[in-house]
Amino acid sequence: MTDLPEDLRYTEEHEWVRRLGPTRVRVGITDFAQSQLGDIVFVQLPAAETEAKSGEGIAEVESTKSVSDIYAPFAAKVVAVNEKLDAEPETLNTDPYGDGWLFELEVGDAAALDATLAELLDAAGYEEVIAG
Numbered sequence: 001m002t003d004l005p006e007d008l009r010y011t012e013e014h015e016w017v018r019r020l021g022p023t024r025v026r027v028g029i030t031d032f033a034q035s036q037l038g039d040i041v042f043v044q045l046p047a048a049e050t051e052a053k054s055g056e057g058i059a060e061v062e063s064t065k066s067v068s069d070i071y072a073p074f075a076a077k078v079v080a081v082n083e084k085l086d087a088e089p090e091t092l093n094t095d096p097y098g099d100g101w102l103f104e105l106e107v108g109d110a111a112a113l114d115a116t117l118a119e120l121l122d123a124a125g126y127e128e129v130i131a132g
Contacts (some may be wrong), residue, residue, distance in 0.1 A: 003031050005097055009117050010126035013071045022110035027099040032130045039062040040092045043085040050078040074116045076105035
């Protein structure tokens with residue numbers, strides 16, 4: 001099966017979420033998602049300070065096969081974007097859980113983030129989603 005880091009949380013839309021601090025997370029797409037997309041040729045990221053709304057499209061990934069929306073896993077403020085992807089979008093294919101991250105989100109308080117992350121899928125739950 002695909003490589004699924006146990007320390008991440010996942011969405012059914014194939015995004016991963018890594019906690020960086022009490023109120024901050026990093027978001028990317030899963031190895032499964034990048035493999036389904038094929039060669040990624042362009043990434044459109046949100047602007048820093050954008051208010052992300054839960055479940056709404058916040059970024060786009062364009063591959064040789066299609067254009068796919070990236071959805072905000074929960075409501076938060078975009079506090080950083082991976083500008084390296086402007087010049088090297090293929091990093092999403094080669095290192096989806098490392099240098100291929102998309103953006104970072106920040107929420108108001110740690111307790112709210114705890115509750116939100118608890119609602120996302122763990123690695124086993126996500127594996128069930130991609131297994132069909």
